Amino acid sequence: MSNSAAHVLAATLNAHGVNVAYCVPGESYLPLTDAFIDFPNLQLIVCRHEGGAGYMAVAHARLRNQPGVCIVSRGPGAVNVAIALHVTYHDAEPVVFLIGQAERAGLGRMALQEMNYAKTFSDTAKSVIEVIDADRIAEAVARAFHIAQSGTPGPVVVVLPENILYGQTASEPMGPRAKALTAPTPADTARALDMLRHAERPLVIAGGRLHGDAALGDLTKFAETFALPVAAPQRRFHIFDSRYPNCAGRLANRAPGELLDIMRESDLLLVIGERIGPSMSQGYTFPRAPVPDQPMIHVRPDTQEVGRIYQPTLGLGCDPHKFIAAMLAAGPGNVPDARRGLGQAAERRASQCDGMAVGIGQ
Amino acid sequence: MEWQSVSANDGVVFSHVVAAINKHLTEDAVVTTDAGNFSSWPARYLHLGQKNIFIGATVGAMGPGVPSGVAAGLSTPGRQIVVFVGDGGKMMTGNELATAVQYGVPIKIFVANNNAFGTIRMHQARSFPGRVTSTALQNPDFAAWGESFGAKGYRIETETEAEQTVAEAMAHDGPAMIETRISLNHISPAARIDEIESR
16 A cells, blocks of 8 residues: 655654654645644644744753654755754754755756755764655654664754655654663773772762653762762753752853862762763863863763763763663762761852852942 | 842843742743853852753854743643743744744743843953944844733833742743843853953
């Protein structure tokens, strides 16, 4: 039995658990908007500008811990949505951008609104996948979802030529690929434990790849049982409760100097689930690049990313929640006496920050 | 991190509004922010827990504030939504307020208006003190603009109004646009423009 390729695409989104997609409609992908009518549990949100639609899809990824979906038209729509690709790439969020394209028969002639997306997005997309055969439309979308979520997440573009969307196919929709998660090796777990148990002034910087109640709850448990202060990086501020005694403050862009001075006294940095970017690192000065001033453990589910900028003492290319779970399972051992002063450190941090606020009022 | 009351003679110091919002923020509220120095006030003083979700572009792009708030209402309906945006960012993607109204998203948009591209103004003060160019903005009446979309408009012009107006806006059953005429001089919790220029 033959289905329209656009129906198979919509059914594949449905099979991936997508129930909200953000779009600006365009005539280049009319069969897809039409197909959505037959999928009432898949809400197509019509936005006013592709930049807005793209930003909404990025936010969806943060809110739901699943890939956001943004659908825009060829050429002009693609250029308008470019800012969201740039943000998605830098912020490492999984987003699938479905972008219209002129009919394949016209490509290369400067067909109406034709654009070479592989060239345009070569520095902002993890991958640009053009559907060249209606029978492989579901495969292209499943691959896009997989790549968007694996390793360091990011944007993936699926290019939809108009003639393909109007075409028929006997192929079936596809569901999501199994998630390939990595755990720390026993040797790395043992080394991390040894470093943690002996540090007198450790600091955890916990980031955006820790998602949801289970992971964040375990982060708090980790901080409590190991007596660790936890800092939240730039714009990941909900990662750790700001009212909690173990909260070490926020590594926002241009964080207060007094707060940084306290953090710089650390004798071990444990960066979990965050790429160490220019804002949180205060222009690559804390941690100092490429060689930090103190021993550093970097945990991120991407072996290419760990060690790319920094030279960590110990680099773990594993799932950050699995790392925390391994630490909790092993237990803290004898926490050094120096770490028991955590409450005093919190008071000191608070007084420094109040001092900042008083200072600017004078 | 608690805040101390600080006053300015060129507008509201934005910490007063952030402190007022702290009193109404629910445990699982979604907070979104645009880019700009105004965002350093909530970054310093807004209380957040792990059931909150804080969304902003770590890369520092302008424009995500309002659209991210709209997405919060559509991707995770039923949660309180607070948006922090400056006058510059509001004019870039703030038109998506229309999308919020069309789909019934009760977004609370706090516009911190200093009539300037404030972060660039601060960098100017640092690199070229006393030579101001290309950063002053003439803006629409944001409260009235919000009303024209179907949101409820509010304006905070003095620090003493902050508490009451924030309470009303947060209690409003629908989208709201709350403009605060903020101090340009008090550009962030860490710096004042006049102090930077006199270094």
